[in-house]
Amino acid sequence: MDSSIKYLTDLEGTQVKFDAVAEPPFNFPAQTSIILEKLGEDSNRLTKEDIAAELGPSDTAGKFLCQPASEEDHNRRAFLRIYQQLPIAGTETKKAAIRASQAVDSPPDNLELNAFRVFTKLDCDVVPRLLGYQQRQQDHDEGVPGGHITYILWEKIPGDSLDLTEFWRLPFADRQAIRNKFRQVYTKFMLCGYMLCMGGPSKIIYEKPSGQMHICGFKRAFPFDEPQTWGDTHYYQYGLIQRSKFPFYLEEKPPNKADWIEDVNGWIW
Known part of the structure; x- marks a missing residue:
């Protein structure tokens, strides 16, 4: 298990697009955020032995400071967390088909997203507001084709x-x-x-x-x-x-x- 390698790099200036969410009580519009700064990353790079011991899958989680792409909200700031499945240690340069075979059928239960969803349902006003979320599969040219990526966007509160x-x-x-x-x-x-x-x-x-x-x-x-x-x-x-x-x-x-x-x-x- 190796957490020293960073994977979510050189993302400053890139855009993250969120689809609209309309599942009451969740009602988030389609939106686009621009990544301004990377604040940290915790990776969980596992070996084949780790996976066999059911410690997996390999994944990483990065936190970023963002701003809305829309000009009217340009001065607002938000935090973004990206959770992404990683290739098993030693397979990073293998063919896409080999890395794709590692994709999990469904994304692991996300503790942070679960908590934010509960806070939203209960209209809790002592935590930051959830602004949006997105779950998708990785593309063919990404680390684990078909593997999970989860995006969580929440407000940056004053203080x-x-x-x-x-x-x-x-x-x-x-x-x-x-x-x-x-x-x-x-x-x-x-x-x-x-x-x-x-x-x-x-x-x-x-x-x-x-x-x-x-x-x-x-x-x-x-x-x-x-x-x-x-x-x-x-x-x-x-x-x-x-x-x-x-x-x-x-x-x-x-x-x-x-x-x-x-x-x-x-x-x-």
């Missing part, structure tokens, strides 16, 4: 990922205001029945001027097995409180701890 070091430098009252907002937002998020595989401050998008907050990062989002209730451990999972015995590392200059408060349960607020 940035919460900076944990900056957060812990704020006065106690300001930290509490952010925690209170997070509890409000995350409680609504839990009602959708989903959890993130890896929580953390990067999943909290916070716009300072307005105080608006959203939860993001659904590449590995899973439905709950049973309903969840709020607990202070959710603050901890996202870095908003610390354990007194095991404080986490804060980058750069340590903040002033004068107004840090430890409660009877050993949480630092």
Whole structure:
């Protein structure tokens, strides 16, 4: 299993066309997005032995910053994720017929798309809006002819990922205001029945001027097995409180701890 090779390269400036989706409650118009910048890629390049062990298929997932191709929406930004089946390691230069024989009959269940579809059905307003999606088969001149490609497009909401070091430098009252907002937002998020595989401050998008907050990062989002209730451990999972015995590392200059408060349960607020 090799994740060092990148496959979704040199796509800046290319257009991705989405067909209209009219399957209530999903109603997305046909649209075209232009890729502006690649933000990252995670590849899962598997060997024949991996495939035999049912670890496959090989695939990759890349995230991109986009803008609409239409001039009236030219200043808007969105994020695009591309999931694409890859050839088995060592077969990348084999004939197209050999690579085509590796195509799966149907695309694997896509966790991110499943989550976004649920959020849309439930009209969840504390996550970015799904703007469109597309699933197709690869062409003859692509890596795995007949293999799957899935495109997911969602809005880029105002704000940035919460900076944990900056957060812990704020006065106690300001930290509490952010925690209170997070509890409000995350409680609504839990009602959708989903959890993130890896929580953390990067999943909290916070716009300072307005105080608006959203939860993001659904590449590995899973439905709950049973309903969840709020607990202070959710603050901890996202870095908003610390354990007194095991404080986490804060980058750069340590903040002033004068107004840090430890409660009877050993949480630092």
